[in-house]
Amino acid sequence: MKRYILALDQGTTSSRAVLFDALGGKVHAAQYEFPQIYPQPGWVEHDPEVIFATQLRAARDCLAYAAAEGAEIAGIGITNQRETTVVWEKATGRPVCNAIVWQCRRTADLCAEMTEQGQADFFRRRTGLVLDPYFSATKLQWILRNVPGALERARRGELLFGTIDSWLIWKLTGGRSHVTDRTNASRTMLYNIHTLAWDAEILDALGIPACMLPEVCECSGLLGMTDEAVFGAVLPICGCAGDQQAALFGQRCFAPGDVKNTYGTGGFLLMNTGALCTESQNGLLTTIGCSIGGKVSYALEGSVFVSGAVIQWLRDGLQLIGSAAETEAIARSVPDTGGVYFVPAFVGLGSPYWDSAARGMLCGITRGTGRAHIVRAALEAIAFQTADVIRAMEQDTSLLGTIRADGGAAQNGFLMQFQADLLGESILRPDNIESTAAGAAFLAGLACGMWENPAALQQLPAAFTTFRPALDDAGREMLLKGWHDAVQRCRIPV
Numbered sequence: 001m002k003r004y005i006l007a008l009d010q011g012t013t014s015s016r017a018v019l020f021d022a023l024g025g026k027v028h029a030a031q032y033e034f035p036q037i038y039p040q041p042g043w044v045e046h047d048p049e050v051i052f053a054t055q056l057r058a059a060r061d062c063l064a065y066a067a068a069e070g071a072e073i074a075g076i077g078i079t080n081q082r083e084t085t086v087v088w089e090k091a092t093g094r095p096v097c098n099a100i101v102w103q104c105r106r107t108a109d110l111c112a113e114m115t116e117q118g119q120a121d122f123f124r125r126r127t128g129l130v131l132d133p134y135f136s137a138t139k140l141q142w143i144l145r146n147v148p149g150a151l152e153r154a155r156r157g158e159l160l161f162g163t164i165d166s167w168l169i170w171k172l173t174g175g176r177s178h179v180t181d182r183t184n185a186s187r188t189m190l191y192n193i194h195t196l197a198w199d200a201e202i203l204d205a206l207g208i209p210a211c212m213l214p215e216v217c218e219c220s221g222l223l224g225m226t227d228e229a230v231f232g233a234v235l236p237i238c239g240c241a242g243d244q245q246a247a248l249f250g251q252r253c254f255a256p257g258d259v260k261n262t263y264g265t266g267g268f269l270l271m272n273t274g275a276l277c278t279e280s281q282n283g284l285l286t287t288i289g290c291s292i293g294g295k296v297s298y299a300l301e302g303s304v305f306v307s308g309a310v311i312q313w314l315r316d317g318l319q320l321i322g323s324a325a326e327t328e329a330i331a332r333s334v335p336d337t338g339g340v341y342f343v344p345a346f347v348g349l350g351s352p353y354w355d356s357a358a359r360g361m362l363c364g365i366t367r368g369t370g371r372a373h374i375v376r377a378a379l380e381a382i383a384f385q386t387a388d389v390i391r392a393m394e395q396d397t398s399l400l401g402t403i404r405a406d407g408g409a410a411q412n413g414f415l416m417q418f419q420a421d422l423l424g425e426s427i428l429r430p431d432n433i434e435s436t437a438a439g440a441a442f443l444a445g446l447a448c449g450m451w452e453n454p455a456a457l458q459q460l461p462a463a464f465t466t467f468r469p470a471l472d473d474a475g476r477e478m479l480l481k482g483w484h485d486a487v488q489r490c491r492i493p494v
């Protein structure tokens, strides 16, 4: 009998389900988008019931496909948008308000106030994170302070907190499992990444009752059994990781020093640092990369706010191009940018600069500058920003292993080659760029015996394109110098 793993990939704009076979191949996928809710400028919410409904629909599509093939589901793996915060009633399962999404900035003033009081170090040392509205802690505190009666009810044990993984597992198990995994816990800013426990002093400082927090499990292992009423069968949920960590695992970055970069709307880079819990001197976050078989591996994380989004802007904002795909040929139509640099600091700069005041800039324009130079400069900017983060990771750890790429803009061969040239390192791009769902499936499959160990995952068939560096040191230095000069200029107030 065929055995499949079902991966649930709950993202920021859609809920996806993907079936994988024993060779790690994608058998079937279903995806449903859901609405974003913007109650005020800078605020972003999701309806938790709609998240669950779309996820359920996608999962049922896949299960129907498996049933038609007479296949057995060996296990379910979950991966999810991280940090997004849900609070619901233990007795009824009703959320007390909409989920507050990771992008939501409603607690910016609160975080600024705490930073002014000198609290940033306290949080950073324990959680590896910067004191920012991005993470769940202040979102949860906001709900407890602003939803009438929430704090009292939470103290009485009537309310539960969870990130999206916890919420889905609670619903899928009919309220029997209130759990999360270590990677998701490490994004809440409530979890101590050294002691591997919820941090009592942080909970105290923020006034969060410990009884509302989920039990923290390993990424691979039993997290709960589905309620029969949900899928008509009792199935083990045995894998779980936040989306970026799942992609790191799905890309098989198992060795310390291995890096994955997702070239999506933004850029998300993670380096597996193994047992090393590195405190970054270069503006990176420290987080849990994976927890499996009693062993925790840590990761350094850096984000580029505007990655593929710069190409969207060329298309929709400037109407300079018709489609993202045509940028590759346009960029190749000129030998270089003719000295043009494009710093897409539309919303400030992320790692390693963390400069929220910086704004975008196009410089080095001459009478000879044309459309192709600007398009090429935009693609190069994606690679320059990535190179800055990878260099920061290397400085922090002295480790640099294989670099693997995924996400929409990784389809661009010019970008991949330029990235390799700029780093002087090869870039591996898997033909199957379904890394996030694959990571969840691998974690579940290890727990339910589909694969024996990570070495078996390395043996699964996987085709790659390798982009090898083909630029000399002097050429690389010149490009990087031009870029860093441009970054410097966009940071100096006019």
Ligand code: ADP
Residues within 6 Å of the ligand: 263, 264, 265, 266, 307, 308, 309, 310, 311, 312, 324, 325, 326, 327, 328, 407, 408, 409, 410, 411, 412
């Ligand atoms: P997300 O999951 O963040 O929504 P995706 O991984 O689907 O993003 O990637 C979409 C992004 O990739 C868009 O910003 C788009 O502009 C960019 N993109 C897609 N194809 C290409 C391409 N061939 N060249 C450059 N950028 C591309």
